[in-house]
Amino acid sequence: MGRNALDHQLGQPYTHAVPLRDDFPEEVKRIVAARVGNQCSNPDCRALTSGPQIDPTKALNVGVAAHITAAAPGGPRYDPSLTPEERRHPDNAIWLCQNCAKLVDNDPARFTVDLLRKWKAEAEKGASEQIGKTAGAVPRTGAERLPLHIDRPQPLTRTPLSRLLRPYNAFIDLMGREPELESLATFCDHPGALRWKVLTGAGGVGKTRLALEVAMPREQTGWDSGFLDAESLKQWIGHNRFADWRPPTDTLVVIDYAASKLEELKHLLERCAQWAQDHTGPERLRLLLLERQADPDNGWLQALLSFGEGGLRDQVRDSMEPVQEIRAPGREAPDELMEVILRATFEGWARLPGDPPPPLPKLDGQELRELRRRTEGRPLFLQMAALRACAENDTSKLTQWGQEELLEDAVGRERDYLKRECGGDSTRVTLVERGVALLTFTGPMAREDPR
Numbered sequence: 001m002g003r004n005a006l007d008h009q010l011g012q013p014y015t016h017a018v019p020l021r022d023d024f025p026e027e028v029k030r031i032v033a034a035r036v037g038n039q040c041s042n043p044d045c046r047a048l049t050s051g052p053q054i055d056p057t058k059a060l061n062v063g064v065a066a067h068i069t070a071a072a073p074g075g076p077r078y079d080p081s082l083t084p085e086e087r088r089h090p091d092n093a094i095w096l097c098q099n100c101a102k103l104v105d106n107d108p109a110r111f112t113v114d115l116l117r118k119w120k121a122e123a124e125k126g127a128s129e130q131i132g133k134t135a136g137a138v139p140r141t142g143a144e145r146l147p148l149h150i151d152r153p154q155p156l157t158r159t160p161l162s163r164l165l166r167p168y169n170a171f172i173d174l175m176g177r178e179p180e181l182e183s184l185a186t187f188c189d190h191p192g193a194l195r196w197k198v199l200t201g202a203g204g205v206g207k208t209r210l211a212l213e214v215a216m217p218r219e220q221t222g223w224d225s226g227f228l229d230a231e232s233l234k235q236w237i238g239h240n241r242f243a244d245w246r247p248p249t250d251t252l253v254v255i256d257y258a259a260s261k262l263e264e265l266k267h268l269l270e271r272c273a274q275w276a277q278d279h280t281g282p283e284r285l286r287l288l289l290l291e292r293q294a295d296p297d298n299g300w301l302q303a304l305l306s307f308g309e310g311g312l313r314d315q316v317r318d319s320m321e322p323v324q325e326i327r328a329p330g331r332e333a334p335d336e337l338m339e340v341i342l343r344a345t346f347e348g349w350a351r352l353p354g355d356p357p358p359p360l361p362k363l364d365g366q367e368l369r370e371l372r373r374r375t376e377g378r379p380l381f382l383q384m385a386a387l388r389a390c391a392e393n394d395t396s397k398l399t400q401w402g403q404e405e406l407l408e409d410a411v412g413r414e415r416d417y418l419k420r421e422c423g424g425d426s427t428r429v430t431l432v433e434r435g436v437a438l439l440t441f442t443g444p445m446a447r448e449d450p451r
């Protein structure tokens with residue numbers, strides 16, 4: 001670092017040591033700055049260190065060639081084994097903004113020689129990748145928002161019925177999930193830079209809806225929050241600056257069907273772990289993975305946990321929270337909750353244009369047992385049963401439909417909708433679009449384990 005800054009920091013007595021200081025020659029400072037594109041080398045800062053002055057013949061410099069090992073005995077990270085030439089060599093300099101230069105010299109225990117060397121190497125690598133590229137193609141710093149999305153509710157009608165069941169349409173309120181919401185809030189608010197966890201649960205139990213209800217309010221309080229789909233994830237991993245990527249703010253990433261994205265997740269988690277190791281700022285990064293099942297000692301999760309090596313792999317493991325299984329909601333009074341879900345679905349149907357639904361019958365203990373046996377209390381199937389009863393204007397079989405029957409009925413209705421919607425050949429595009437929507441809707445079910 002420059003003499004003025006050092007004197008300012010260390011105070012008067014240090015000026016007596018000036019003759020012994022191995023300061024960097026101007027040429028070394030210029031080279032060190034240029035090698036990192038005049039940006040601070042702290043990955044959490046990357047401030048631009050040069051700019052114009054009002055005088056058009058002058059430029060402003062707020063950067064410092066800081067010593068990785070100190071210029072004089074008693075200074076931060078001083079290494080007596082180096083020769084004065086080595087101490088003045090560009091190898092011993094890291095380009096930082098003034099703030100970061102102070103930071104690293106005030107806390108040499110935290111900002112070790114190894115860490116500074118790593119920053120330097122990464123900053124130089126980043127600069128060499130950016131050189132000659134347009135600003136549009138490459139962000140100036142690694143701080144970049146992930147392409148997260150949260151689907152917004154669409155205007156609803158009674159057909160297609162499947163649309164009523166998509167989680168983001170929130171056809172009925174989330175019910176009986178207070179304990180899960182609480183534990184996920186704790187997960188997000190954990191002080192650690194990186195935390196990740198897996199939510200498991202059977203199809204239709206409401207994992208996606210739950211994740212949505214966690215992601216939405218976070219977005220409203222300034223987090224980058226939402227779902228990262230397969231295509232975006234793949235592109236992100238392939239991004240030429242992925243190795244430098246860091247979240248610019250608190251970030252919650254939800255990834256559905258995690259097992260099908262194993263390869264991408266390995267690299268994403270490795271990068272997140274690397275970021276967490278170097279991270280000194282306040283930003284938090286949370287990954288929430290959704291999958292039918294997950295076992296740390298088996299299958300996809302084991303593969304994820306054994307990827308990479310050494311410190312990074314340990315970091316990935318240490319930042320993982322226990323797998324949380326999501327069961328049918330309503331721990332306290334599960335049968336009551338089934339009825340509440342049925343009633344809410346009937347009420348939702350009544351709000352949509354069309355004839356009023358039949359009255360929801362009062363179910364006795366036997367009927368509730370039957371309903372539980374057939375739907376396993378999963379909200380998706382309870383809603384399917386309620387919607388089918390509404391659509392057929394007949395509640396007599398409400399507790400008699402099994403999951404497969406309900407799915408078949410739903411797919412049949414979707415097909416009828418497609419036929420009506422498309423008419424002739426001319427609407428193939430719509431047909432394809434609806435087909436994709438149908439797959440989206442039924443896809444998760446097709447992978448259901450036979451029981």
Ligand SMILES: [Zn+2]
Pocket residue numbers: 040041042045046047096097098099100101
């Ligand atoms: Zn800085």
